[in-house]
Amino acid sequence: MPADEAIVLAGGFGTRLRGIVDDVPKPLAPVAGRPFLAWLLDRLATSGMRRCILATGYMADVIEQRIGARWHGMDIAYSVEQEPLGTGGAIRLAATQLHGDAAHVLNGDTWLEYAPAALESAARDAGTPMAIALARVDDVARYGAVDIDQGRVVGFREKGEAGAGWINAGCYFLGADALAGLPAQEAFSFEQAVLHARTQSGEVAAFTNTAGFIDIGVPEDYARAQLQFAGRM
Numbered sequence: 290m291p292a293d294e295a296i297v298l299a300g301g302f303g304t305r306l307r308g309i310v311d312d313v314p315k316p317l318a319p320v321a322g323r324p325f326l327a328w329l330l331d332r333l334a335t336s337g338m339r340r341c342i343l344a345t346g347y348m349a350d351v352i353e354q355r356i357g358a359r360w361h362g363m364d365i366a367y368s369v370e371q372e373p374l375g376t377g378g379a380i381r382l383a384a385t386q387l388h389g390d391a392a393h394v395l396n397g398d399t400w401l402e403y404a405p406a407a408l409e410s411a412a413r414d415a416g417t418p419m420a421i422a423l424a425r426v427d428d429v430a431r432y433g434a435v436d437i438d439q440g441r442v443v444g445f446r447e448k449g450e451a452g453a454g455w456i457n458a459g460c461y462f463l464g465a466d467a468l469a470g471l472p473a474q475e476a477f478s479f480e481q482a483v484l485h486a487r488t489q490s491g492e493v494a495a496f497t498n499t500a501g502f503i504d505i506g507v508p509e510d511y512a513r514a515q516l517q518f519a520g521r522m
Contacts, residue, residue, distance in 0.1 A: 291406045292391040292462070293339040296383045299326065299397030300346030300370050301506070314348040316397040317355055318505060321518035324355060325505050326397060328518060334361040336405050338393070344383040346370035377479035380463075381471045390468065396459035400514070402501040408462045411496040415440055418466035419487060420494035424458040424502035431507070432456040437495040442488045455495075457484075458502055 299316040313319075316326040326343075333341055341363055345352050349369045358365050368383035380394055393405045403422045412420035421442060423435055429446075434454040436444040445457070457480070472482050487493050505511045 291337065291409050292389060292393060293337055294387055294389055294391075295333050295338045295341045295393040295395060295405070296344055296368075296380060296387075297326075297329065297333075297341060297395050297397045298344050298376060298379055298459075299352060300344055300349070300373070300379055301398060314345075314352055315506060317352060318398075318511065320505065320511075320514045321521065323518075325400075325514070326352070326356065328521070329395070329397065329400065330356070330360045330363065330365075332402070333393075333395075333405075334363040338363055338405065340364045340366065340388065342366045342368050342383045342386050342392075343397070344368045344370070344379040346373060346379070372476075374476040375478045377472065377477040377482050378475050380479055381475075381477075384468050384471070387468075390465035392463055392468065394461040394463055398504065398506045399459045400501060400503040400505070401458045401460050401499050403460065403496065403499040405462070407498060408460070408496045411440070411494040412462050412464055415494035417441070417492045417494045418464045418470070419492065420462045420496050421484070422458055422460035422496045422499050423455040424499055425453070425497070426456055426502065427453050429454040429456055435495070437497070440495055441491055442493040442495045443491075444488065445485065455497065456502075458499065 301315050317324040366386050408420050408422050430451050433448040434446040435457055503510050503514050505514050
């Protein structure tokens with residue numbers, strides 16, 4: 290059976306949106322009349338997820354009050370950071386609440402359209418413990434580019450290079466080996482401590498059947514999201 294649990298990283302401070310969204314945590318930033326997280330949870334529920342763990346920190350109580358324990362038939366659990374743990378620490382803490390041994394992981398401020406089951410299949414087909422869903426953008430300068438070869442991620446390039454390419458959209462499938470192999474320390478960067486190391490050993494499948502990337506943490510993308518999602522009401 291495909292994995293049907295997701296971890297959504299929703300603990301950020303939203304510093305880049307200060308002055309635009311100040312009264313709610315970034316995942317609850319209003320997009321076309323609804324919290325952004327509502328759109329994200331809708332997509333997870335309709336794509337086959339039956340359980341979602343929200344990894345929260347900043348204004349965690351506000352998120353729990355707004356989202357609750359069920360969302361369109363999907364169970365919602367909460368993993369609350371008492372202090373910032375980094376992306377890796379947040380995933381590791383949330384993973385202790387998983388019922389199964391694999392999970393999809395997503396950023397709570399990023400939109401990317403893809404089929405989670407297909408992402409998982411990419412890892413299975415490549416024989417890798419994890420897979421990453423990549424987004425194609427016109428200019429990689431803001432994000433840094435991802436290099437792929439024969440269905441696997443082979444490298445990451447720093448921010449600043451111009452031109453079209455693939456970027457890390459912050460959406461992953463982590464199989465049992467990937468979850469069990471997370472570093473033991475409480476706070477760490479998933480990208481630095483896990484993703485880069487796994488890439489160097491050829492253990493990260495690249496998935497490119499994606500569309501609609503938006504990072505609402507960036508003011509211009511947040512404005513673009515209002516238009517893109519207005520047609521979904």
